[in-house]
């Protein structure tokens with residue numbers, strides 16, 4: 001059986017993509033491969049020096065690439081609105097929106113600028129607002145795609161509606177699981193809403209298996225707990241490369257056969273590594289009532305109102 005690789009990415013000339021957290025890891029490789037395929041790519045990053053370094057790195061390999069930078073801190077509603085204002089002022093249609101940025105299993109509870117727990121606030125609420133604000137541009141594209149990056153870690157996750165900020169009994173992994181389950185609920189609910197209004201855009205969810213990136217150093221690697229501390233080292237043994245981890249994202253965003261409302265991840269052992277195929281999320285991720293409740297709460301918390 002042949003595997004899907006970057007060689008199958010159709011020509012993307014004339015398209016515009018925006019990738020959150022594109023300065024490193026999976027987002028960086030997704031941005032680079034889209035640029036290689038001819039897409040103009042916006043690196044939406046919170047650190048402008050890192051973003052510029054990533055841009056230079058892509059240009060070194062692909063001198064003719066069209067790479068732009070947008071300042072975006074998903075842990076700040078002010079920043080998300082400012083980024084959206086800047087993008088919308090350009091009046092361009094957005095063909096591909098990749099909700100990739102994330103933080104994982106932070107050892108101590110941290111809050112966003114607006115007081116949300118940092119993982120739920122960045123991974124879910126930040127992208128919820130960012131997508132809602134940019135949606136009119138995606139809907140102007142002839143066949144827009146929104147790809148949201150979830151995780152195997154959504155399994156066993158629970159949306160703690162009674163304590164989304166983790167004011168009580170913060171635990172790093174369940175907080176991450178909650179945010180990644182929220183990514184799936186959001187991505188599938190968005191597809192249902194797009195279908196209801198017969199919009200040309202699709203919403204797709206992907207996961208990168210287990211990929212060696214800075215995510216593990218920045219999260220569990222900062223813990224004082226020895227078991228958590230050694231996780232980054234353990235990941236370098238069992239994980240695949242970040243370039244390989246970007247394949248499901250690239251499949252979701254470019255493969256003609258990738259369908260809205262579907263979930264794609266690696267085909268290998270326990271979906272930890274390999275090449276993109278359709279995979280199954282946990283049953284609760286497909287629950288429309290749970291998704292609708294999360295959607296409503298997300299709107300109430302952030303003040304954003306979707307045009308769907």
Ligand SMILES: NC(=O)c1ccc[n+]([C@@H]2O[C@H](COP(=O)([O-])OP(=O)(O)OC[C@H]3O[C@@H](n4cnc5c(N)ncnc54)[C@H](OP(=O)(O)O)[C@@H]3O)[C@@H](O)[C@H]2O)c1
Pocket residue numbers: 020021022023024025026027044045046047050072073074075076099100101102103104122123149150151152153207208209210211212213214215216218242245
């Ligand atoms: N690696 C894996 O095995 C794995 C497994 C499952 C899911 N995922 C998911 O894959 C996605 C990409 O992660 P990765 O593994 O590539 O990790 P990574 O290399 O650490 O990249 C994470 C990116 O997110 C950015 N980011 C973090 N907080 C942000 C904020 N508040 N505003 C804007 N950008 C922010 C980071 O920026 P800085 O560089 O400035 O920190 C970085 O660019 C995440 O959603 C993660 O949950 C990864």
